[in-house]
Amino acid sequence: MGDNSSKMAAPVILNATAKHSATVIFLHGLGDTGHGWASAMGNLSMPHIKVICPTAPVMPVTLNAGFKMPSWFDLTSLEVDAPEDAPGIKAARDKIHELIDAEVRSGIPANRIVLGGFSQGGGLALYSAFTHKESLAGVVALSCWLPLRSEFPQAALGNTATPILQCHGDCDPVVPFKFGQLTSSLIKKFAGNLEFKTYKGMMHSSCDEEMANVKDFVRQRIPSL
Template identity: 40%
Template sequence: MTLPTVEHETAAHPRCSIIWLHGLGADGNDFAPIVPQLVDPAWPPLRFVFPHAPVRPVTINNGMSMRAWYDIAAFDLDARQDEAGMRASIGEVETLIERERSRGVPSERIVLAGFSQGGAIALAAGLRHREKLAGIIALSAYLPLHGALAGERDAANGATPIFWGHGIADPVVILQRGVASRELLQSLGYALEWHTYPMGHAVCPEEIDDLRRWLGQRLV
């Protein structure tokens, strides 16, 4: 069963899709307003897919139930990872990719994007996907299941472009966690376009501008 989604098509008969995963406690509506700011009218017709993560208890928020791609025990670098939740969400992304393919958009015209833990799942799913993707976008994120990536990654996305944006004052996913993830990916041969911005755990206009340029190189 496919997750519920918020969708926006920039024109009829989309030729490309961007599957965008929200952060902890938000939902698919969170980044829908970014579409007019991000899209260049010269781009081919696009479908934005903003899925709602499942509702689950989140340990770091006193067990409160909220939309989350996986549980978080702590924001510490060495904290226990919710591997089962992460792998389930990777499976949900695979289902969303397959749905786009069934609607006529091939995988090489699909971009996976996400913010915070949504960006973490975009990375984890994209680097394991068995068919080439157009790109992966990680905003204020980190690489989950990092110890397993070398053995589980798929060569189909070994050269897939990755855009990474991070706030230098991010108090949630600290910059060093992003840097460590970037360095691991680079050690495995991945090419990243890395950007830092004077912000916290957020998205800023300069980042949207950089992302528009990056996407334009891959969607035209």
């Protein structure tokens, strides 16, 4: 395996088409790549926004019988009390913080960066935001849960006042809707600026209405300067 096991492939980057003044970083779900969400994120972008869709490293995933696939961290099962891959979650979080820090170094302040993700990527977005000291512009959490939830609220170092848009389909067979509801009520105890949106009949996917809501959120949080 060597070093390659933890290296990420190059992210998909959609550069701003006007003066770059804000960035969206969006994290895909298990088994997907940055390409899976790039066009959807590009559609809701604006000329001043750069979109970064990183691809998770390929690793064996316990949940899927040890098959190797892009995954931000190992998943043992999707039960409420499943053991979690704490070292993997924290290593993935460090990679996301590096992406944020690189944007900040390039001149985009943290409060002009929206971090988002779907499913496992949405969970990582939430975890990365709450363990990041600098305030982001907003967080988009789609069809997901908060990893290592027992660490909170103590682990929340920042972004407890940052606007969060959490979305979930009420027919999700993979990450049950109830997980979304439990996550929302847990987060609201220490980060109250959260809006939870439900999509009737939506499974573990997205829909036009949800994408329109995400677009509105992004445009509100990082408008053109």
